[in-house]
Amino acid sequence: MQGNRFIRTALCAALLAAGAAQAGNLTIESWRTDDKALWEDVLIPAFNKKYPDVKVKFAPTAPTEYDSSLQTRLTGGTAGDLITCRPFDKSLDLFKKGYLESLNGKPGMQNFPESAKVAWQTDDGKSSFCMPMGAVMHGFLYNKKIFTELGVQPPKTIDEFHKVLEAAKKAGKVPLALGTADQWEANQIVFTSIGAPYWKGEEGRKALIAGKAKFTDPQFVAAWDEMSKWGPYLAKGYSAQTYADTQNLFASGKAAVVAVGSWDISYYNQNAKFEYGAFPPPVPKAGDKCYISDHPDIGMGVNPKSKNKDDAYKFLTWLGSQEFADLYTNKVTGFYSLSNHLISVKDPVAKQMLDWRKSCASTIRLNAQIMNRGEPNMENELWNVNSQVLNGKMTPKDAATRIQTGFAKWYKPQQK
Structure with a gap:
């Protein structure tokens, strides 16, 4: 009996330790395999300066396989906490199936104009389900x-x-x-x-x-x-x-x-x-x-089945910040933040194109x-x-x- 109690105690301790190890862990689903170094070397370390206890893993899937494999993981409950969103119908379909959370009123969303949100909204514009990242x-x-x-x-x-x-x-x-x-x-x-x-x-x-x-x-x-x-x-x-x-x-x-x-x-x-x-x-x-x-190209949403939603929303809020807008626009040349923040673009040609927004109407x-x-x-x-x-x-x-x-x-x- 004594031995069984010891085994049960050890097992409980192991389970508690495993749970503790998962707390603060986030996984990002994405099709941008070419951005792996950017996330691992620049973006995630920048986020960790503010939230050092949140471990973030960028886990991309090949672009041609992303939609089908993500659907499989979402259906099976094994998908990551944060879902990188394609614009328009692919992500709208995920939202309708309950695989993306509504982001209405969530911190960070106030930093984007309505025109930036349209790619990740229901047709009536009443529900937003991904935070805009880049165009x-x-x-x-x-x-x-x-x-x-x-x-x-x-x-x-x-x-x-x-x-x-x-x-x-x-x-x-x-x-x-x-x-x-x-x-x-x-x-x-x-x-x-x-x-x-x-x-x-x-x-x-x-x-x-x-x-x-x-x-x-x-x-x-x-x-x-x-x-x-x-x-x-x-x-x-x-x-x-x-x-x-x-x-x-x-x-x-x-x-x-x-x-x-x-x-x-x-x-x-x-x-x-x-x-x-x-x-x-x-x-x-x-x-x-x-x-x-x-054209809005990429956004990010939260998996409703995430076991760590609090930290997922911390990450999403950071995506809506001036810091992220600046890093993303300058480190991924030719991709532009969709936020309202004023950004100093370092690449001269990328800046030239971004400046078109000042004199041209966007569509x-x-x-x-x-x-x-x-x-x-x-x-x-x-x-x-x-x-x-x-x-x-x-x-x-x-x-x-x-x-x-x-x-x-x-x-x-x-x-x-």
Whole structure:
């Protein structure tokens, strides 16, 4: 009996010790495997200066496996305490299934404008479920040496843009580095970026959702019309040119301009041996308002089954701080905090792009909210259609008709 009491006492002590070991432990789920060093060497140590007793583990999953494996862990109750959130429907679906906590009224959320929260809210805007972390922008980079040789300035209007491309072509340079083999750039970098000044950003996007505008309206067809003119300015064989090929082409110094997302800045900082600058999507004509695609990319939420919610919320509150905003924006070049904090951006090109917010109206990628929920899937359709327009295989009018027809098949506000 004495021996059994000893065993029971030892077992209880071991269980208590195990429980104590778990207290203050947090695990972050993420698809950003490339950010592992950033979290482990910069962000988590910064958090631990304030909360030294909270042990945080960054446990990313490969991007292509993240959604399915996270779903499995959430269903099985083995997921981490903090969930890195993709924008819009993927995270909304998790919230609807009860896998993300509501963050309404939670500390830190007050530091973000409503426009930053839209990617992680219910359709009616009444519930927020992930704290915004970072956004990406879209526009163009240009080779300063080539522009100097050509005697041209960064273009502000579409006419100026074409004059720059024509000058580069006459000088034997590749005017614009862009390929269509991977297709996604044609939509996510090009169409929803250069199109925003035509459909007036949020005004046009919300009009489509409300059923008050159609893709066959002139302001949308105009974006495809512009893209249809780019073929003569792209590199030979551009239809077989991958995203990596495009990066190599501009970094080699052979191209005057490249269509980019702000995340590309890091690559060109490492691989381009020349000075380059940035300019936003040109406006249709002089005097028109500037619009930029300023897209929410990443957020973070709390797992309702976390055994350590108090510390999870401490971490989330820190994500909403000035300190995190500054660290994230300056350590992940080309990703921008979505908070209201004033941030001093150290990288000159990243700062140049961020400064567009001062003079341009921000909008998100056109089809990101609500419009991808039916069949045919609009995201996939836009990849295909935009690539075909750039390749000269589809007319702007046919592109508009195809996207509008597919949208109206399943979306009731478009069936009026």
